[in-house]
Amino acid sequence: MTTHREAWPTGTPAWADLTVPDLAAARAFYGPLFGWEFEVGGPEVGSYTQAFADGRRVVGLGEPMSEDPAPPPAWCVYLATQDLAATADAIAEAGGKQVVAPMPVLDLGRMGIFVDAAGAVFGVWQPGAHTGWDVVEEPGSVVWSEVMVHDQPGAVAFYERVFAYDVEDLSAPGFAYASVSVGGAPVAGVGGYGAQAGADAPAAWTLYFGVPDTDASAARVTELGGTVVSPPTDSAFGRMAIVAGPFGEVFALMGPTADA
Template sequence: MTTRHEAWPPGTPAWADITVPDLTVARAFYGPLLGWDFEVGGPELGFYTQAFVDGRRVVGLGEPMSDEPAPPPAWCVYLATDDLAATAVAVAEAGGKEVVPPMPILDFGSMALFADTAGAVFGVWQAASHTGWDVTDEPGSMVWCEAMVHDQPAAVAFYRQVFRYDVEDLSAPGFTYSSLSLDGHPAAGIGRYGAQVGTDAQPAWTIYFAVTDTDASAARVTELGGTVVSPPTDSTFGRMAIVAGPFGEVFALIGPA
């Protein structure tokens, strides 16, 4: 378990949020599944909602703030920075693309969205009064984030250039995966889609939420209106399942093996 109220180190996953067509439906799904309580913000933020575990901030949820067609709902992982402008330059120099330009969010901090060289979208957050999530590595909170892509070496090179990660190759036969670390602490992972995944699969970041019982939580996903994409299986790091929420948004659950 990690509880933190200071800004996260640059390159560390620091926040995640999702834009959904109906916050009421989202709260009815995620609240019972992950034990979240919710706090709704004011109209100046479009009633952006924050989820909490035992009073500690874990993620954000919002609805579209304009009448423009919204992209399909998907969890967005934000990597921390202490200099958003410099990170934006680094992304461009590494071959990434700007999706949403850097902008301040009241006194909370500044954010931007980018796409890596594989096309996976991620956010960058420079904290001010909002330092990101307050807790990780306990039930209901983030425990891991990873990007799955088709050209894994190129993606690793991109993130290494932008955030100066140390890279550890964890690959095995039929499995290509690298862990990205900062000062000896694992921060995130970059993997290559397996042969069973079609070439049209969209490169994307996935967030893993910790649970106490992966099988029970996967069953609860279905009861609450989501779907199980990949059933619970044991791994080196715990028992995990890939699931989708009520709007088709994909995320992972992981608990004890």
């Protein structure tokens, strides 16, 4: 995909950031893994850091705000909106909850953090000067976003109500999954955990980062201090692996299959 610097359509994953207790350690892990360069914020935004791939904005990294206790290290995906107040109202009406109230971030935009009806945390971003990430679907950038829950039909109904998605059911026996689209373009997935996941598996969004070689990148995760949660395996969409960073934050790798 070419560089995209305009605002993303409502409901489209538009930004993501990682909250960790040690930004230097995070940069030392993610920089070599994805080839990112970093820009540390100034006095207005403190140590909040943006990662770039080939000069294009990809994701953010930050330290916990003043919550006590601090939230566990995790990636957060932000879905785009043109009207954060209206989206926040729709989230509440659909059974979601507010974690961080809608707030301005300088002239960059407005943000809020919410929990969906199934218990998964996500963000919402109304762009100002900051329109979100500049590139997707390339190595070093996000290539897919999905939420996994125990009540998949309920989660589909929640997101469809809030963002007016078009929904395509991709379920198969023993596997509940839907692709949600904006303007005819698939933007995210909503899946249901199978019995093997166990009742304690948390509802959560997962970001898939593109890599040129999934096996090599999974090995690099271990070398850099992370963990391979689910080893590389081929899927209909590429070769994927679930991994965790040095603080236990979970994300996924996606690259071409061997015969691609």
